[in-house]
Amino acid sequence: MRRPLLRWLPLAAFLVLLAFLGIGLQLKPREVPSPLLNKAMPVFSLPTLAQPAQSLSPQDLRGQVWLLNVWASWCVACQSEHPLLVDFSKRHAVPLIGLNYKDRRDEALRWLGRYGDPYRSSLSDTDGRVGIELGVYGVPETFVIDREGVIRYKHIGAVTPEALRDVILPLLGKLGA
Amino acid sequence: MRLLHPLLCRLLLCLALLPAGAALAQGMAAPAAADPALEARVMLIAEELRCLVCQNETIAASHAELALDLRQQIRQQLEQGRTPPQILEFMAERYGDFVLYRPPLKAQTLLLWLGPFALLLLAGWALWRQLRTAKPGDAASASHLSAAEFERAQRLLQSPGERP
Numbered sequence: 001m002r003r004p005l006l007r008w009l010p011l012a013a014f015l016v017l018l019a020f021l022g023i024g025l026q027l028k029p030r031e032v033p034s035p036l037l038n039k040a041m042p043v044f045s046l047p048t049l050a051q052p053a054q055s056l057s058p059q060d061l062r063g064q065v066w067l068l069n070v071w072a073s074w075c076v077a078c079q080s081e082h083p084l085l086v087d088f089s090k091r092h093a094v095p096l097i098g099l100n101y102k103d104r105r106d107e108a109l110r111w112l113g114r115y116g117d118p119y120r121s122s123l124s125d126t127d128g129r130v131g132i133e134l135g136v137y138g139v140p141e142t143f144v145i146d147r148e149g150v151i152r153y154k155h156i157g158a159v160t161p162e163a164l165r166d167v168i169l170p171l172l173g174k175l176g177a
Numbered sequence: 178m179r180l181l182h183p184l185l186c187r188l189l190l191c192l193a194l195l196p197a198g199a200a201l202a203q204g205m206a207a208p209a210a211a212d213p214a215l216e217a218r219v220m221l222i223a224e225e226l227r228c229l230v231c232q233n234e235t236i237a238a239s240h241a242e243l244a245l246d247l248r249q250q251i252r253q254q255l256e257q258g259r260t261p262p263q264i265l266e267f268m269a270e271r272y273g274d275f276v277l278y279r280p281p282l283k284a285q286t287l288l289l290w291l292g293p294f295a296l297l298l299l300a301g302w303a304l305w306r307q308l309r310t311a312k313p314g315d316a317a318s319a320s321h322l323s324a325a326e327f328e329r330a331q332r333l334l335q336s337p338g339e340r341p
Contacts, residue, residue, distance in 0.1 A: 032229060035273045102242070128246050135271035137229035137243055 034135050034154045041149045042133040049100050049108055049122035056097075056121055058149060065177035066095040067168075068143040069119070069159075070131065072103045073111035075139040081158035082115045088164065089118035094177045098122030101131050101139050144168060146175045219251050222261050226268055227276045235278065 036042075045057040058068075069085060071078045089096050098119035100108045105124060112122075125131055134143070144153040153171055155163055223237035223244075230241035236248060247268070254264050268276050280286045322330065 029232060032273055032275045035270060128243075132246065132250055132271060135273070137272065 030138075031156045032137075034151075036135055036151050037154060039151060041143075041145055041151055042130075044130050044133060046099075046123035046125055046130060049098070049105065049112075049124050052105070052124065056123055058145065061095060061097070061145070062149055063147055064095055065147055065172060065175045066097060066145050068097050068099055068134075068145060070099045070101050070134070070136050070139050070141040070143075071122075072101045072139050073107040074103065075101075077158040078140045079115065081140055081160075082118075084159055084161060084164060085118040086116040089120075092172075092177075094172055095120045099125050099130065099134075099136075101125050101136060102128040142168070144171055144175070215252065215255060218255055218261075219248055222251050222255075222264055223248050225261075225265060225278050227278055229272060229276065 041058040043059070045055045047053070047055050085096065096119055098121070100122045102125065108122070138156060140158055142155040142159055143151050146152050152175065153168070155168065159168070220237045224235050226236040226247065228234045228236050228239035228241055228244045230243050231239050236244045251264055254267065265277060274280055280289060282290050
């Protein structure tokens with residue numbers, strides 16, 4: 001090594017590697033950004049959980065800012081976010097729609113009876129077909145939809161008080177809910 | 178030997194059962210195959226897709242319920258006459274490019290595609306520089322030997338048995 005600067009090259013390379021490792025550890029590979037963000041809500045119509053004879057479509061909510069929460073009675077993480085959603089529905093007028101994902105109707109109704117029903121309406125996605133349209137890969141997931149029916153945000157996993165306070169509520173305010 | 182015998186038997190039995198166990202696991206992974214040709218096409222596409230529930234598995238290999246559903250989705254779309262590229266696009270539109278095991282070449286993935294070649298070029302350049310600067314240095318140090326040293330070296334090289 002004739003040039004003293006070159007002597008530090010291995011250390012510099014190691015530090016760069018370390019920095020990349022550090023950044024890599026901060027990432028959350030489970031939270032895959034949805035390609036549906038800022039795209040229109042897929043068109044679908046599903047029977048409601050309460051009255052299967054009636055159906056509801058996202059088109060029916062045009063002109064309103066609303067939340068879509070994907071849940072299931074078999075989903076353990078849903079129980080942890082549920083009190084937050086119940087509280088949210090009491091404080092805010094923003095329509096909260098549930099998507100009951102791959103569930104049995106009787107079990108879903110019993111679950112809502114036990115933990116409370118924060119939803120204006122829940123849709124029965126029994127075979128998970130709408131879940132595929134929405135790119136759902138883990139329950140719970142929560143979408144924020146604007147007045148034009150465009151998906152503005154997707155929260156993967158249980159909604160935490162921090163996520164609600166720091167992301168979802170400010171976004172709802174911005175969208176004029 | 179008499180002691181070893183039952184143990185050996187058990188071992189052999191285990192070994193004999195291994196393929197059966199593997200076959201059982203295979204059977205569980207494979208869905209109800211009504212049409213083997215269609216199933217083969219489904220699996221070919223499923224092997225191109227990442228399962229988002231267990232992220233290092235393909236949809237073909239995964240036992241997750243979502244993977245089963247997506248395989249069913251592929252099956253239905255093939256039956257409707259959609260082509261494999263169309264089906265892959267369908268999945269990427271909903272789950273993102275992340276599900277594609279062969280990432281498409283676009284602005285976001287440029288570094289991924291070109292990075293290895295850039296590193297190779299860089300390493301090649303470094304090697305070239307090293308070789309170019311190293312040669313004259315070696316020649317110079319060789320000529321630094323005095324006549325006596327040179328003679329001694331010559332002697333050493335000619336008689337390998339001799340110890341200095």
